[in-house]
Amino acid sequence: MADPHDTDTYLVQAWAHYEAHALDAAIQAARSACEASPDRPDSAAALGWFLLESAQLPQATEVLRHALERHPDFPTLHWYWGMLCFRERRLDAAHQSLQRALQLDPQLDEAASALAWVLHDMGRLPEASQWARTALDAKPGAQRHAQLGWLLLAQERWDEALVPLRAALALEPDLASTRTQLIQALTQLDRAAEADTVRAAGFVREDEARLRRAASRPGPQGAQESIVLPFGDYVSPGLKVVQPDAHFPHMVRGDTSRCDWPYFRREIPHNWYVDPHDPECGFISRDEALVLYNTALMFKGKQALEIGCWMGWSACHMALAGVHLTVVDPVLDKSPNRERVAQSLSSAMQAYGSVGDLSLVTGLSPQAVDALAAGERKWSLFFIDGNHSGDNPLNDAMVCERHAEADALILFHDLASPDVAQGLNYLARKGWHTMAYNTMQIMGVAWRGNVEPVAHIPDPKIPWTLPPHLQHTAVSGVSQTEDAGEFLQLLASIRPFTLLSTERLFSLYTHAKLLCQRDIPGNFVECGSYQGGAAALLASVVQRHSLRPRKVYAFDTFQGMPEPAEVDRHNGTPANDTAFGAGTLAAPVAEYLAVVCARLGVTSIVEPVPGLFAHTLPARKADVGPIALLHADADWYASTMDIFSTLYDAVSTGGVVQIDDFGYWEGCRKAVRDFERISGEVFALQRIDHTGVWFQKKSSTPCG
CATH class of the missing domain: 1.25.40.10 (Tetratricopeptide repeat domain)
Incomplete structure (x- = not known):
C-alpha cells in the first residue's frame, strides 16, 4: 500500500x-x-x-x-x-x-x-x-x-x-x-x-x-513579460510572436478616418497604429509585423535590407530576428525621427538580446542601395516599404533584384496600391515565385532559390476581397480560410482520438485537400497512428475532395511504443524516463481507430497495418505504391529512419511530408538530418508549431 x-x-x-x-x-x-x-x-x-x-x-x-x-x-x-x-x-x-x-x-x-x-x-x-x-x-x-x-x-x-x-x-x-x-x-x-x-x-x-x-546576468537577455496582444490585433496561426511595444512609447491606436490615402483599407477592422505627432501615416499592422519577423527568422545571421522604415517598427521586428540589417530611408535626417528610431531600436535589441545588428542610412532608393552595393555586396532578404507612388516601387524591386543573393526573398508592403504591385509583377516576369498575404494593407512576397515564404492564414472573421489589379495573384492561406468550417467540424469528431495539436491537424487537412485538388498521384500514409484521429481526418479529406481513388494506410504497432535507443531523448532526458517510454500509447484498433473511422464513415478508406515499421513498411511498400502525403509520427530515431529509408523514394513529386516530433525528440531530429546527409538532399522544412514541420518533395529521384 x-x-x-x-x-x-x-x-x-x-x-x-x-x-x-x-x-x-x-x-x-x-x-x-x-x-x-x-x-x-x-x-x-x-x-x-x-x-x-x-x-x-x-x-x-x-x-x-x-x-x-x-x-x-x-x-x-x-x-x-x-x-x-x-x-x-x-x-x-x-x-x-x-x-x-x-x-x-x-x-x-x-x-x-x-x-x-x-x-x-x-x-x-x-x-x-x-x-x-x-x-x-x-x-x-x-x-x-x-x-x-x-x-x-x-x-x-x-x-x-x-x-x-x-x-x-x-x-x-x-x-x-x-x-x-x-x-x-x-x-x-x-x-x-x-x-x-x-x-x-x-x-x-x-x-x-x-x-x-x-x-547580475551578463549576456543576452531574451525573456519578456507574458505576451498578451491587444484586442483588435490579429496574428495568423503558426506565427511566432514577439511584442516590442514597450520600446515604442509613441505608438498608439489611430483614427482610420484621418488617413486620406486612396489605397488605405480602413474597412479592415484590425488595429491601425500611428505616432500622435503624425496621425495620418501608420505603422505596419501587428499581423504584418509578425509576417516580417517570422520571415526574417529564416534568414538569421544573413544580410537584410529595408527600404523605408518610418518610425522603426518594421526594422525592429527584422532586427530582433537576428539578421544583419541595413535600413535606407530619407526621413532619417529629420529630427526627431532619427532619435526616436534609434532609441526604440537600441532599447528593444538590448532588452531582447538580439544577435543581429543594424545600420541606419539616410538616402533615397535606388541610388543609396546601389551605392551600398558597391564592391559586389548582396542581400538575402529585402523589405520594400518606401515611396509608393509612380514607378518608385518598381525601381525598388529592380535594385533589390540586382543585388539579391541566389537564394533570396523580397517582401512588399501596401500591395493594395497598383503602383506597388508593379514591383511584384516585375519579379514574377523575371522568374521569381510570387504570392500575396491578405493582411490589412496586403503584403506581397517574391522568392527564388532554396527558400520558401512563411505560411499565413487571413483573419477568418473578415470577408476578404482583393482589388482588381490582384485578382490573378496567388494568396497565402485563402483555401485555409474558406475551409475553416469544414476543418472545425471534422476536428470535433477526431479530437478525442489524437494527441496532435490543432496546428498540426490543420496542416494535415490543408495539405491533404490541396493534394487532392491538384490530383497529385498517390495514397496517404501515416506512420504512427495511435488512436487514429489523424488518419480518420485524412480519410475524410479523401472522401470529400479526392479526384481519384486513394487509401489511407495507418501503420502502427497499436500495442504501444517500441523500445527507444540511447539517442531518443527530450532535452537530454532518456525517452524511458518520460511519460512516453516503451509500452506507452497502446491503442487497440477495435477500440479506437475503428471507432473514429466508423463515426466519420471512412472505414473503407483506412487500412490499418499493425506491427513494427522495420517489418511492415518493406512488406507493404509495393501495396502502398506512390505516396502523395507521408505523415511521419514515429518519435524514435530507428522508426523515423525506417520511414524515410523505406518510403521516401515513393513520395510523388509535389507530394508533402509532415514530421510530427522534429522539434521534440532528439532521435527523430537526428534521423531526419542523417537521412538528408545519406541521400544528399536538403529538406526545406517549414515550421508548424513547437514540434511539427513539413516540406514538399521537389524531386522524385530515388534516394540511396
Whole structure:
C-alpha cells in the first residue's frame, strides 16, 4: 500500500523545483508522486501542469485527460485542462473547462484570471473585465491590476483603466508594457503632460533595469513579460510572436478616418497604429509585423535590407530576428525621427538580446542601395516599404533584384496600391515565385532559390476581397480560410482520438485537400497512428475532395511504443524516463481507430497495418505504391529512419511530408538530418508549431 507521506514529500519537492524553475526535476518528482499514489488527483494535476509549462503538450494532454476521466470533480484538473486548451487556442473548450473549475471551487482566483484572458481572446471583453475584477478582489497584485487595466483599455474605457494601471506600476514599476498602456490611456484622454511624465519615468526605469541586468546576468537577455496582444490585433496561426511595444512609447491606436490615402483599407477592422505627432501615416499592422519577423527568422545571421522604415517598427521586428540589417530611408535626417528610431531600436535589441545588428542610412532608393552595393555586396532578404507612388516601387524591386543573393526573398508592403504591385509583377516576369498575404494593407512576397515564404492564414472573421489589379495573384492561406468550417467540424469528431495539436491537424487537412485538388498521384500514409484521429481526418479529406481513388494506410504497432535507443531523448532526458517510454500509447484498433473511422464513415478508406515499421513498411511498400502525403509520427530515431529509408523514394513529386516530433525528440531530429546527409538532399522544412514541420518533395529521384 502506498505511503501518503511519500506522495506528499514528492509533491512538496516537485513544487519547490517548479518555483526554482527546474522543470525537469519538478516533472520527475511529480511522476514519483503519481507512482507512489496513482489515484491521487493532485499528483496527476501537478504532473500535467509541469508538462504543460515545459511545452510538452501531448504528454500533458495524456496525463490530464486520464486524470479527468478518473476524477471528474477535481477543480484543479479542470483549471489545468482549460489552460492546456487555451495554449492550443481551443477557446471554447478552455472557456468551458475554466468555468467548470470555478463552479467546483469559486476560490480558484488563478482560474478566474485565466478565464478573463480566454474571454478577451473570444472578444467577450465586458465578461473578461468582470472575471479580472473577481481575480483581483480575491488576490490583489500588480499583475492582476495590470490585467484589469488592460481589459478596460481594450474596451476604450480610458478613464476607468487609469486606476488599475497606476496601481500596477505602483506595485511593480518595471512593468514596461503596463507603462506603455498608461501612456496610451492618458494620450487618448488628451492629458499629454501626464503622459510625458510617465514616459520620462519609464526611460529612467529602463536604464536602471538594464544596468541591473548587466551587473547580475551578463549576456543576452531574451525573456519578456507574458505576451498578451491587444484586442483588435490579429496574428495568423503558426506565427511566432514577439511584442516590442514597450520600446515604442509613441505608438498608439489611430483614427482610420484621418488617413486620406486612396489605397488605405480602413474597412479592415484590425488595429491601425500611428505616432500622435503624425496621425495620418501608420505603422505596419501587428499581423504584418509578425509576417516580417517570422520571415526574417529564416534568414538569421544573413544580410537584410529595408527600404523605408518610418518610425522603426518594421526594422525592429527584422532586427530582433537576428539578421544583419541595413535600413535606407530619407526621413532619417529629420529630427526627431532619427532619435526616436534609434532609441526604440537600441532599447528593444538590448532588452531582447538580439544577435543581429543594424545600420541606419539616410538616402533615397535606388541610388543609396546601389551605392551600398558597391564592391559586389548582396542581400538575402529585402523589405520594400518606401515611396509608393509612380514607378518608385518598381525601381525598388529592380535594385533589390540586382543585388539579391541566389537564394533570396523580397517582401512588399501596401500591395493594395497598383503602383506597388508593379514591383511584384516585375519579379514574377523575371522568374521569381510570387504570392500575396491578405493582411490589412496586403503584403506581397517574391522568392527564388532554396527558400520558401512563411505560411499565413487571413483573419477568418473578415470577408476578404482583393482589388482588381490582384485578382490573378496567388494568396497565402485563402483555401485555409474558406475551409475553416469544414476543418472545425471534422476536428470535433477526431479530437478525442489524437494527441496532435490543432496546428498540426490543420496542416494535415490543408495539405491533404490541396493534394487532392491538384490530383497529385498517390495514397496517404501515416506512420504512427495511435488512436487514429489523424488518419480518420485524412480519410475524410479523401472522401470529400479526392479526384481519384486513394487509401489511407495507418501503420502502427497499436500495442504501444517500441523500445527507444540511447539517442531518443527530450532535452537530454532518456525517452524511458518520460511519460512516453516503451509500452506507452497502446491503442487497440477495435477500440479506437475503428471507432473514429466508423463515426466519420471512412472505414473503407483506412487500412490499418499493425506491427513494427522495420517489418511492415518493406512488406507493404509495393501495396502502398506512390505516396502523395507521408505523415511521419514515429518519435524514435530507428522508426523515423525506417520511414524515410523505406518510403521516401515513393513520395510523388509535389507530394508533402509532415514530421510530427522534429522539434521534440532528439532521435527523430537526428534521423531526419542523417537521412538528408545519406541521400544528399536538403529538406526545406517549414515550421508548424513547437514540434511539427513539413516540406514538399521537389524531386522524385530515388534516394540511396
